[in-house]
Amino acid sequence: MPGKSQIADRIAARGASRAAAVAAVDAVLDEITSALAAGERVTLTGFGTFEAAGRAARTGRNPRTGEALEVAATTVARFHPGATLRARVAAGPGGELGAVADLASLQGLSAPVQTEAEPAPARPAQKVARTATPKPGAKETVKAGPKAKAKAKAKKADVKKRADATKKADAKKRAAAKKADTKATKKSGKGRTKKK
Template identity: 75%
Template sequence: MPGKSQIADRIAARGASKAAAAAAVEAVLDEITTALAAGERVTLTGFGTFEATARAARTGRNPRTGEALEVAATTVARFHPGATLRSRVAAGAGEPLGAVADLGSLQGLAAPEPAAVVAPAAPAPTPKPSGTSSAGVGASAKAKAKAEAKKADVKKRADAAKKADAKKRVDAKKADAKQKKADAKKKADTKSKKKSGKGHAKKK
């Protein structure tokens, strides 16, 4: 059962530093918590929606003694899973996730060291001659390729989720049509039996 630390470790295993991954997890959770505390609704497309809901005062019971007790009104956080999340959970474990696409910005989220132990700032690096810029261009192309691969992976999963939803709807329609046909046959059989019974009664 993974917690924040384990999730950060898994992100780090995809290419980020452990400090940056932990800071990213904390930053996302802080933003969601702050928004809910302010009464805002947080929607993460495909994943789900977080919202703060008011709960009225009520009378509860002590689970150990059974004694009635008054529970004050409060506000609780609720989560409603999105279509993509439901499809992924229903499908079970999928393909392994790829590398973190935007590693540079993720590294920038690393929490700063306490002021008392911050090391002196390193001198600015000497600009490299223009002839050595090919390494930077290569790194940029690699980052772009990773971003495009990540985007393609997201699109592939979204398409798979749409296909799964479409198949469910088709199956549901088929089942409904089959049930209606069975009901109609049953009704016709019942009607036929009633007519047959009346015919016998007249002959007598």
């Protein structure tokens, strides 16, 4: 089961430095935590929504003794998965992972903060890849991994082999039927000539 460290390792394996990956994971989690603590709702399109929800006071039971306990009202964090996340989880492992979209920005997370005296260098505008939200009832496509691609290729080859074998068998049947028909025609023709 991966934790923060393993997630950072996986990000680093996709092209970022280890320090930048750790800084990125920490920064994202800190921002989500701060927003939830402030009562804000955090929506990551395609991934899901984090929100702070109030839980009313209630009477609970001590599992050891069965004694009734008063549980105070509290605020809890809730997560609702997005459509893309649900589809990916339902599809199972094997989807391809792309490279980290913007390694320069990940590398910059571990850099020291600049003072006002030093203006930050201008960065060129970067294109952000957007995923279209699927229409209700539409099939979602998930990129296949190398194993799935090899399996699909083998299946396609198998289907082609079967189609070729079927064509050959049909051609043999037609040739045999034609030969039998020709033989029968010749035989019936010979019999007539003998009678004359």
